[in-house]
Amino acid sequence: MRQFSLRVTSLALVTFSLWTGYAxxxxxxxxxxxxxxxIAESLDxxxxxxxxxxxxxxxxxGLFKxxxxxxxxxxxxxxxxxxxxQAITFDTEPEKPTAKKSRASNSKRADSPDT
Structure with missing residues (x-):
């Protein structure tokens, strides 16, 4: 009986490991x-x-749709x-560079005192 129990437990662990590894x-x-x-590192x-x-x-x-x-x-x-x-994503539009907004050094914040 003990050997049967060990086999069932082992089978359950192997099945769980395969399932979680797959997922x-x-x-x-x-x-x-x-x-x-x-791509190679990311997809199974x-x-x-x-x-x-x-x-x-x-x-x-061209790009994948x-x-x-x-x-x-x-x-x-x-x-x-x-x-x-579920892991495959795609942008159908090429990425556009984004410009960073610069703050003027002389701009005032609403909470700063007037001098």
Whole structure:
């Protein structure tokens, strides 16, 4: 009976470990701006070669509009896309540089005394 209990406990631990590892494997990544290394480190089932293919596809065909477009890349199937769907983000607009607002040195704050 004790061996059965240990086997059940071991099986439960292995199952839990696999499930939590699967659920936490992918990290959010913008596939329209990330480099190949970042994509490979962020997505489950995507190595450096496939990540480089993602970057090359993006450069040749423009920004991705949906995660499903990744299936156009050799070696990336719908199962890989589904496994990573929650982690795949994309901006369809290129990022614009933002200008920092400068404060004039002679500007007065509302709570500063007049001198």
């Amino acid at each position: 936490m494997a992918a990290t959010s990544v913008n596939i329209n701006t990330a480099d190949a290394k970042t 089932g995507i190595g450096l070669a496939r990540a480089q293919a993602i970057v090359e596809h993006r450069q040749a065909h 949906s995660a499903d477009e990744l299936t156009q890349i050799k070696g990336i199937g719908s199962a890989v896309v589904e496994r990573n769907r």
